[in-house]
Amino acid sequence: MNPEQLDQKLRTITKHEALYRCGMRRSLLKEFPVCCLDGKEVMQFSYAAISEENNGAPFLVKKHSRFRSYPLHVHDWVELSYMYSGSCVQDINDTEYEMKQGQLMLMSPGIVHTINKLGTDDILIQIALGQNNLTHGFFNRISSTGIVSNFLLNAFTSNNRLDDFFLFSSESSRRLRLFITEFLCEWYEPSPASYDMLNSLFSLIISELINTLNVTSDHPATHNKGTYVMPVLRYIENNYKTCDLQSAAQQFNLHPNYLSAMLKKYTGSTFNELVQHEKLTAAEKLLLNSDMSVTDIASFVGYQNVSYFYRIFKRKNNCMPNEYRKRSR
CATH class of the missing domain: 2.60.120.810 (Jelly Rolls)
Known part of the structure; x- marks a missing residue:
């Protein structure tokens, strides 16, 4: 047909x-x-x-x-x-x-x-x-x-x-x-x-x-609860390296406290947790698919403090980045 x-x-x-x-x-x-x-x-x-x-x-x-x-x-x-x-x-x-x-x-x-x-x-x-x-x-x-x-x-x-x-x-x-x-x-x-x-x-x-999904508040998908949730999530996916709660709230003309509460209510995660998820996911992909050093990867995905990156990476994956790379390849 x-x-x-x-x-x-x-x-x-x-x-x-x-x-x-x-x-x-x-x-x-x-x-x-x-x-x-x-x-x-x-x-x-x-x-x-x-x-x-x-x-x-x-x-x-x-x-x-x-x-x-x-x-x-x-x-x-x-x-x-x-x-x-x-x-x-x-x-x-x-x-x-x-x-x-x-x-x-x-x-x-x-x-x-x-x-x-x-x-x-x-x-x-x-x-x-x-x-x-x-x-x-x-x-x-x-x-x-x-x-x-x-x-x-x-x-x-x-x-x-x-x-x-x-x-x-x-x-x-x-x-x-x-x-x-x-x-x-x-x-x-x-x-x-x-x-x-x-x-x-x-x-x-x-x-x-x-x-x-539009990443601005002009034409979001209509949703019976939390109309801005998906556009905000899409915004985080696209801007996780540099975005913060204040800039995201400004992007959608929302008060930061309202945006934070809305995300927690409908996703179960805080704004910072969602951003961390995107950063760590990007870092994991780079560890598996590139030869970049761990320091360069941390910087690339938005972490200025490499020690902090090591700490939260281990918290999520129960291993250090180099071990993750060796284990998964």
Whole structure:
């Protein structure tokens, strides 16, 4: 399948959509379990009920049906929604969020939401990811040491965080559309190596999402809690050599105390701990992949005091830098 064939497939009116457009109303409440949350009837979806359709892949892809309204619902999987064409409005916890063409939303399990009726040109692609499949191994093609990727991963795998979503301002990303288009082409017309292709393309999608995070406060990803968390983490990743709490707070027009408390609340780490993590990760990579001296590496990643670098490196790795280099090579 090529991109032109994919586009035609996605825009074709399905049998169900033709009925919905003519006014037929299908009641899903009779087909799925219903619970009562905050005095409202909420439909419940489970990944187990749909997993037989996923052809062995750790996700299931579907196009959201147009021309009909959906009841409030909740599901036990992580959902990635991509606005392929047009726009839509998602009602999440009684607040409306508009998705524009090219934008992507990541939603964790347990969120009560619904999607307003879509028109002819509104193409919304939804990818369901079983939570049991979202492990560090699944994201092994993404830098496992990045504080942004770790934050995203933890947000959707931790049993203690079941009310997160992120709406990414990704509409200007050329590569995201390319990766998602190739992902969908592979899904709808699998190749012999489809499983590996889909996993690799999905990892590229997540990596590009991280790239789209704006490091200023102008257009951060919309997040139901701690709106600035991911842009700040991205800022630290890019500026760990020289940044401090004061300069980071100024970058995002936030009070240093507020920024510090926000990071601690949503990542479990202080600002300084996050910066140290990035510095030590960079130092570890240089120890393994270069012949630079330990003193030069310490200076390169932002440590002026070499003795301090030795001390915190040993605290993290239980060995000195030279021993780490010999042991790992």
